[in-house]
Amino acid sequence: MKRRLSTGVALAAAGALLAGCGGGGPSSGGGKISDDQIVLGVLTDLSGIYADIAGPGSVEAVQMAADDFKKKYGDKAVTKNIEVIKADHQNKPEVANTQAREMYDRKKADALFDVPTSSAALAVATIAQQSKRLYFNTAAATTELAGKSCNPYTYEWAYDAYMLAHGTGAKVTEQGGKSWYMIYPDYAFGQDMQAKFTTAVEGAGGKVVAKDPTPFPSDNYSTFLLKAPGLKPKPDVLGALQAGGDLANVVKQYEQFKLRDKGIELAVGLLFDSDINAVGADKLAGTTFTTAWFWNLDDEARAWADRYKERTGKRPTFDQAADYSAATHYLEAVQKAGTDKAEEVSKKLDGMKIDDFFARGGTLRAEDHRLVHDAYLVKVKDPAKAEEDGDYTELVDTIPAAEAFGQPSPDCHMS
CATH class of the missing domain: 3.40.50.2300 (Response regulator)
Known part of the structure; x- marks a missing residue:
């Protein structure tokens, strides 16, 4: 209750007044x-x-x-x-x-x-x-x-990062993306995403070849993207764990350096329709990701x-x-x-x-x-299949609520 009264007497009087309002x-x-x-x-x-x-x-x-x-x-x-x-x-x-x-x-x-x-x-x-x-x-x-x-x-x-990782990280690995190179923004979001995706990939039988923190925010990821083809072993997947404008920059530079032609597929940790619009659905078509909701569900x-x-x-x-x-x-x-x-x-x-x-x-x-x-495993539509502007998302699978978020953390203490 936002009271501006300062004295004990006034507070008591206010309490009595509220009590007299009854019923609840x-x-x-x-x-x-x-x-x-x-x-x-x-x-x-x-x-x-x-x-x-x-x-x-x-x-x-x-x-x-x-x-x-x-x-x-x-x-x-x-x-x-x-x-x-x-x-x-x-x-x-x-x-x-x-x-x-x-x-x-x-x-x-x-x-x-x-x-x-x-x-x-x-x-x-x-x-x-x-x-x-x-x-x-x-x-x-x-x-x-x-x-x-x-x-x-x-x-x-x-x-949260758990939902994203246990959708995309696990599914992409199960579908054949066994070795990963992860790049993630160097702050709380990226650090948490990297930890959760590593657990999910390894839990699905995959391996993280390397993982690098990147500046936040940033418009230049060339150092990291050029590094990927030279890693031993060469990764099957580039796990881009950025978001928003940073993710758009990663995807554009991934295309620029033709990493897909070099056998490195792109997996995106967090993707919004606004990102797809910024990058272009043609560049992301077929990309699998996990989302909490999409407008044409x-x-x-x-x-x-x-x-x-x-x-x-x-x-x-x-x-x-x-x-x-x-x-x-x-x-x-x-x-x-x-x-x-x-x-x-x-x-x-x-x-x-x-x-x-x-x-x-x-x-x-x-x-x-x-x-x-419930959460959703989806993929970016081929633009030719879009029914209207902004129709970017195609449902692949529904992830039931309990699976999407897991059990409450033992680290949470509400008292």
């Missing part, structure tokens, strides 16, 4: 909603290498969730006052730290969403716990947020994506879809709790069954605050 049900008068307002903060990359993955599109997705919530409940909503605010963390953990404090403390955000870049996400999770406000990660892949860095105020909504996914496109002019990435899903279920939990007090909202979220356009067969695990849901 929703109140449009704001009796249990602090300042009679819910503030949703989107902390994202508004102009950098992840801006197309998340960025302004994520802000619009959260705004869309707020608009839909108000339309659904009308006068029965816990409050009609829902504000969406945004900030740019520039993919820097120190900036994310400062912006998260600003949004929670001065701008009174009840919950933060998005936060691409794992190092930034880990910083925000710490601030969420200190501030006792909720944070929904949709954009960062680090498994630490549901592992050793888990806390009662942080939720993992979309995907089925009629339900397409219907939501159509509404999103009407607002933005673009098809959504899975991160943007996850932001809408997370914001919607947060607001539903507030509605059920009749309060925006984080601890009470969490009681409604923990263990929640979720089966919406984004998360199929979903359960929000109380043990680690991970949303476990």
Whole structure:
């Protein structure tokens, strides 16, 4: 509860007043909603290498969730006052730290969403716990947020490195890509991806010939790509574990140096539709990858994506879809709790069954605050098979929720 009262007497009086409001049900008068307002903060990359993955599109997705919530409940909503605010963390953990404090403390955000870049996400999770406000990660892949860095105020909504590795890493190896050369960005996301992909490849009977950290961000990967053909033994697969604009640069230079002609296939750790658009579907056609969601999965996914496109002019990435899903279920939990007090909202979220356009067969695990849901092994379509612009993805296999995310980490301690 965001109170500005400072004396013990005033606090006691406020407590008595709240107790007199009774029942615990929703109140449009704001009796249990602090300042009679819910503030949703989107902390994202508004102009950098992840801006197309998340960025302004994520802000619009959260705004869309707020608009839909108000339309659904009308006068029965816990409050009609829902504000969406945004900030740019520039993919820097120190900036994310400062912006998260600003949004929670001065701008009174009840919950933060998005936060691409794992190092930034880990910083925000710490601030969420200190501030006792909720944070929904949709954009960062680090498994630490549901592992050793888990806390009662942080939720993992979309995907993580384990999901990606046990889809793409294992499947590509089983299909014949037995030896790998991995390049990964040298920060928390890349380090976690490299560890999880190594485990998955080796578990499937493959071998990692070499692995190199690369600068983050970077526009030049020539040193690493030219190294690949000379490795002993020569790898079957180049595992590119970058994301966003960095991944686009890797793929373009992979094509430039004709590594496929030299017998080295490309495997991508994390791929978004915005990346395919930037690189060109013709260059990525046939590339297998794992995703949390894609907009033409089925009629339900397409219907939501159509509404999103009407607002933005673009098809959504899975991160943007996850932001809408997370914001919607947060607001539903507030509605059920009749309060925006984080601890009470969490009681409604923990263990929640979720089966919406984004998360199929979903359960929000109380043990680690991970949303476990089906994931998808897909491949990039041949452009000749595309039914419309942005139709990039073809389903290969559905990975059931339990297999996609595994068991809760023993390193997670919520208390």
